[in-house]
Amino acid sequence: MQVTETLSAGLKRGFTVTVPAGELESKRTARLKELGQSMNLPGFRPGKVPLSIVKQRYGDAVQGEVLEQAVSDATRALMDERGLRPAMQPRVDLVAGAEPGGKADLEFKVEVELLPDIAQPDLSTLSLTRLKATPDAETIDKALKDIASRQRDFETIEDVRPAAQGDVVVVDFVGKVDGVAFEGGTAQDVNVELGGAGFIPGFAEQIEGMSPGEEKVITVTFPADYSAENLAGKEATFDITAKALKRPVDVEIDDEMAKKIGFEGLEQVRELITRQVEQEYEQLSRLRIKRELLDALAEKTDFEAPQGMVEAEFAQIWQRVEADRKAGELDEEDKEKDEDTLRADYRKIAERRVKLGLLLAEIGRANAITVSQDEMLQAIRAEAMRYPGQEQQVFEFFRKNPQAAESLRGPIFENKVVDYVIELATVEDKDVTPKELAEIPPADL
Structure with a gap:
């Protein structure tokens, strides 16, 4: 092949590459013969189909295949011979010789951006600071309190009164968007802790003040990053029915709590939390x-x-x-x-x-x-x-x-x-x- 450099500016290089027609024709003929060896046509013995018939049937396809391979091989050889390291896939534009059945030389342009020469710095001169922290008692105690809060029991409040902060309201609800109930938006006997987390912003806040037996329609907006894409950022209404009030009963942070969640005792829980925090x-x-x-x-x-x-x-x-x-x-x-x-x-x-x-x-x-x-x-x-x-x-x-x-x-x-x-x-x-x-x-x- 013949290569002419057309561009050398910074990391950019450009070349015009010419692959002789004779070389292309040799590859085309070799590929057609290879196909002829596996062709089965009525009236011809296997592997004895005349080259002219093979060419008639597969000539255009082989032409494209040979050109594509020739461009790929020539581009790779160009990079290897000149020791070029492309930063990205080279851009190739055909100029001549791509016509079906053509006998002309193949000519194409290659534009490539190279990786820069990078001198490795003296890494031993780098000075870094590794920050280290030790889990303190406050962090461990907070984690234990979080565990205990998830193990709480709830007792029913017999007095019929408006729900206040710290209460748990047992509700049924039906969620709707544009007046139509949406999948996953209906539930019964759900515990909603006023002042707690885990619900759509504005949901629990609007339940505060409801009494058992009361019904109410509230309006909320789903967060823009809500996990259900069909609801993210949308306004929805919820038909709420308050059924009962409960109050959380705190669990003692002791060996009994630890055994309840599958540990031998509280010390083992502390050790696990400490390792996780570390x-x-x-x-x-x-x-x-x-x-x-x-x-x-x-x-x-x-x-x-x-x-x-x-x-x-x-x-x-x-x-x-x-x-x-x-x-x-x-x-x-x-x-x-x-x-x-x-x-x-x-x-x-x-x-x-x-x-x-x-x-x-x-x-x-x-x-x-x-x-x-x-x-x-x-x-x-x-x-x-x-x-x-x-x-x-x-x-x-x-x-x-x-x-x-x-x-x-x-x-x-x-x-x-x-x-x-x-x-x-x-x-x-x-x-x-x-x-x-x-x-x-x-x-x-």
């Missing part, structure tokens, strides 16, 4: 040091980012921003910005993400960091566990869709590279309060 703190600590590390590495990304990758990343980010804006869920800070400013800010974020991704990938490549098959299987199992009862379908989905499985590889690889860099960096442990650990520092663009 794990939560460890995860928060890791998130904080990872963020600090990425901020430190971002300062070392002094290379040009491939604009195609930046545009693709920005498109994904902007899609989420648009969805949040439509749902009225933009951050307060973003609500104050005009669209041009908002786009500019998120384009900076997209460029930062692309550069960090490339730097982490280069660190991983240079240090032979890979994701093993066992790690991939563990990730697929973890994903399947998110769908109880559908685990086998999830495994089957990933088996049939390797690209979907590859989407799990990226986070695993990134975390392994992060762990590798943290091992090389100078890390100082710092004891902080749980509140300080949970604080989210301002984002760096």
Whole structure:
């Protein structure tokens, strides 16, 4: 093949590639002969169908197949011979030689954006702080109180009086949208705790003051992020019938409560809660040091980012921003910005993400960091566990869709590279309060 470079600007390269007609014809003929070996036509012995008949039947299809393969092979050879590393799939435009049955040379243009040359920074010069917090008695006691509140019993209030804060109202209700009852919106003998959580905003508040035997129609609006998409953000009415009043009876936090929920005693519950809280703190600590590390590495990304990758990343980010804006869920800070400013800010974020991704990938490549098959299987199992009862379908989905499985590889690889860099960096442990650990520092663009 003949290659002429037509563009060299920054990371962008352009080429015109010519594949001789004779080479294409040889491939076409070889493919037609291969097809003829497997054809069965009346009047001809297997494998003895004349080439002219094979060409008559399959000529156009083979022409397209050969051209596609020739372009793919030539593009790959071009990249290999010149040591080019594409950032994204090269763009190919046919110029000549693509006509059915044509005898002309194949000529096409290739435009590609390359990965930048990335110098690996001296990771040993990085200084990081690992925040560490210890579960305190207040946190453990609060968790125990939450457990106890879920084990409460309720006793009936015999006096017929209006429901007040702290009461539990036993109700029947029928939910309607535009006057039509919706699926899942009807229930009987439901306990609604006034002042408690778990219901649509405004639902429990409008039941306050009702007495047993009273009926009432209330109006509420489902949250924009409500799990049922057909109800999210919609106004609904509920026909309420108050049937009884109850009061919660607190449960003593003692060994008896612990045995009631399947433990040997209260100390065992405390130990379990402590371990769970420690794990939560460890995860928060890791998130904080990872963020600090990425901020430190971002300062070392002094290379040009491939604009195609930046545009693709920005498109994904902007899609989420648009969805949040439509749902009225933009951050307060973003609500104050005009669209041009908002786009500019998120384009900076997209460029930062692309550069960090490339730097982490280069660190991983240079240090032979890979994701093993066992790690991939563990990730697929973890994903399947998110769908109880559908685990086998999830495994089957990933088996049939390797690209979907590859989407799990990226986070695993990134975390392994992060762990590798943290091992090389100078890390100082710092004891902080749980509140300080949970604080989210301002984002760096």
